[in-house]
Amino acid sequence: MTYADTTVIEHLAQSRNYRGWRTPDLVCEADNMRGQYEDIAACPFILEAETPTGCTQEEYIDDSLFYLRASIESILKEINRRETMQLSNVILGKSIIEAIKEKTGEQGLIDAISWYCQIETHHNIWKFKCTVHGDGHDRDASGVIYLKEIRWHCYGCNKGGDIFDAVMHFEHVPMSEAIKKLARYTGIDTRPFQPKPIPQAQGGVIV
Numbered sequence: 001m002t003y004a005d006t007t008v009i010e011h012l013a014q015s016r017n018y019r020g021w022r023t024p025d026l027v028c029e030a031d032n033m034r035g036q037y038e039d040i041a042a043c044p045f046i047l048e049a050e051t052p053t054g055c056t057q058e059e060y061i062d063d064s065l066f067y068l069r070a071s072i073e074s075i076l077k078e079i080n081r082r083e084t085m086q087l088s089n090v091i092l093g094k095s096i097i098e099a100i101k102e103k104t105g106e107q108g109l110i111d112a113i114s115w116y117c118q119i120e121t122h123h124n125i126w127k128f129k130c131t132v133h134g135d136g137h138d139r140d141a142s143g144v145i146y147l148k149e150i151r152w153h154c155y156g157c158n159k160g161g162d163i164f165d166a167v168m169h170f171e172h173v174p175m176s177e178a179i180k181k182l183a184r185y186t187g188i189d190t191r192p193f194q195p196k197p198i199p200q201a202q203g204g205v206i207v
């Protein structure tokens with residue numbers, strides 16, 4: 001892994017849209033890594049100031065480069081992981097749903113229910129006042145959020161499910177609308193996958 005690889009990896013991350021996964025986080029990381037390479041190359045006086053006592057400047061540079069290479073490898077690994085996921089999920093809709101579920105998690109479900117209902121928590125039991133049944137007056141908080149399962153249930157409506165079911169239930173919209181809303185919320189791109197070639201000018205070889 002070298003300085004040039006950061007450019008290639010940044011471009012890889014930019015050009016990939018893994019049906020449900022956007023990669024701006026990886027683009028930022030690659031950019032950040034390149035900046036650190038530039039610091040090491042261009043600012044020896046900064047390094048001198050940063051070098052911890054009991055360590056030579058060369059050792060410090062070696063350590064920094066080791067850290068940078070490890071970071072770049074992890075970015076590349078993540079790109080590959082997302083690519084594998086893309087290939088294994090042929091059905092567009094399924095991939096987006098899985099990506100949204102993975103990104104939102106338990107906090108996302110709490111957030112989504114809080115868009116519609118008042119949430120109460122006591123001894124790590126999460127409940128909410130349902131706004132659907134009983135003309136929206138739910139004094140006893142009939143809804144429960146099961147964080148471990150990342151699911152919810154309203155015992156007044158006798159309805160429940162995952163984050164998509166929550167949006168459909170409380171907004172009275174179909175699944176397609178729930179996907180759109182949650183894709184926007186998570187920053188997940190729902191456009192079809194369109195790979196772009198890596199320009200030769202970007203240079204560098206990933207080892």
Ligand SMILES: [Zn+2]
Pocket residue numbers: 130131132133142154155156157158
């Ligand atoms: Zn209800």
